[in-house]
Amino acid sequence: MNNVFKDSFCYQVDIFVPNKERVFDQIRSLFNKYYLLTRINLSELLTDHFIEKFLNKGDLYLFSSNTKLDCDTCACLTPSGSLILSVSESLNQRIPINFSRKSSKFTGYEKYEIEISIKDVRKRKDFDFLKSILEQIQLSLYAYCTTRNRDFENDLREFFGSKRVHTCLNRIDCRVKYCPTELIEKILFKCVTNGQDWTNVENLLGCLTNSIDLVKYFKNFGIEEEKISILRIKGFIPNQIVKEIIQCHLKLLLLF
Numbered sequence: 001m002n003n004v005f006k007d008s009f010c011y012q013v014d015i016f017v018p019n020k021e022r023v024f025d026q027i028r029s030l031f032n033k034y035y036l037l038t039r040i041n042l043s044e045l046l047t048d049h050f051i052e053k054f055l056n057k058g059d060l061y062l063f064s065s066n067t068k069l070d071c072d073t074c075a076c077l078t079p080s081g082s083l084i085l086s087v088s089e090s091l092n093q094r095i096p097i098n099f100s101r102k103s104s105k106f107t108g109y110e111k112y113e114i115e116i117s118i119k120d121v122r123k124r125k126d127f128d129f130l131k132s133i134l135e136q137i138q139l140s141l142y143a144y145c146t147t148r149n150r151d152f153e154n155d156l157r158e159f160f161g162s163k164r165v166h167t168c169l170n171r172i173d174c175r176v177k178y179c180p181t182e183l184i185e186k187i188l189f190k191c192v193t194n195g196q197d198w199t200n201v202e203n204l205l206g207c208l209t210n211s212i213d214l215v216k217y218f219k220n221f222g223i224e225e226e227k228i229s230i231l232r233i234k235g236f237i238p239n240q241i242v243k244e245i246i247q248c249h250l251k252l253l254l255l256f
Contacts, residue, residue: 009061009144009238015231015250016205018184023249024174024231030244034144034236035156036065036166042075042134044160045083046118046127053159055081055118059147061238065140071109075139079146083116094133096126142168144236170235177208178225183218 017023044050045062054060062077074086087095092112103112121127145152156165183204191201203217208228214221 009063009236010242011234011237013233013237013242013245014205014209015233015245016188016208017229017231017250018188018226024229026249027231027245028172030241031170031172031233031237032145032148033153034142034168034170035153036168037062037141037143037156037160038164038166040139040141040160040164042083042085042137042139043131045077046122046131046134050159051119053155057147057150059145059150061144061146061236062141063236065142067139070111073137073139075137075141077118077141081118083118085114085116086111087114088112091133091137096124096130142236144238146238146240168235170233170237173232175230175232177228177230179204179208179228180214180221181224181226182221183214184226184228 015024015027058079058081060077060079062075064072064074064076067074069086073088073091076084078084089110089112092114095114099114099116103110116130121130124130143152143156153165153167187200187204191198200217204214206212207214207217209230209232
């Protein structure tokens with residue numbers, strides 16, 4: 001699990017809990033504000049000042065906003081200091097070849113994923129050449145800090161300027177639905193115990209989330225019902241927080 005949750009993040013997380021909505025108050029408290037940084041040249045991420053102010057703390061995520069992975073230039077910076085670019089074939093050819101990279105094909109496009117260690121790249125002889133290329137890439141980036149008590153917003157405004165820093169909040173919605181007890185026991189609890197029958201789980205949760213009549217997918221279930229609490233979080237969700245939610249808040253519910 002540690003490798004899976006190391007540096008990645010989610011755009012949306014749905015949490016379903018049988019009649020335990022109080023745990024959602026604890027989960028809500030885990031989320032910080034995040035920020036939209038506009039008109040950012042990627043070369044700004046290579047400076048000594050940026051490394052000292054952000055990378056050395058190991059708590060910064062950046063990822064590009066409103067970019068399409070199949071056809072646009074995309075960027076992501078992880079807390080470990082890796083700048084991951086998804087670029088076109090023409091831009092890939094301009095970047096020095098001895099970086100870790102892999103290609104992927106989409107309909108009508110070929111994209112290349114390039115991984116650059118920001119701290120290590122400054123030691124390279126072709127650093128200035130690479131910097132000149134990244135100066136030509138300007139993106140809007142979402143920024144998130146994993147340290148909860150740090151004055152992250154002030155650090156961003158000092159470095160990038162207040163006009164380029166905009167506050168964002170994760171959208172957190174909580175709803176309560178009623179589900180036949182028989183389906184909860186036979187599908188949800190069975191899957192949690194055995195790790196099987198995910199198709200029925202997806203169908204059941206999809207029906208509850210989107211208010212679809214259960215009879216379209218399930219037959220002959222009883223009329224007795226229980227509450228299902230649904231928490232949907234949308235925005236920027238580091239997988240380290242997802243891991244904390246599972247291990248510290250949801251895993252305990254399985255014991256009761």
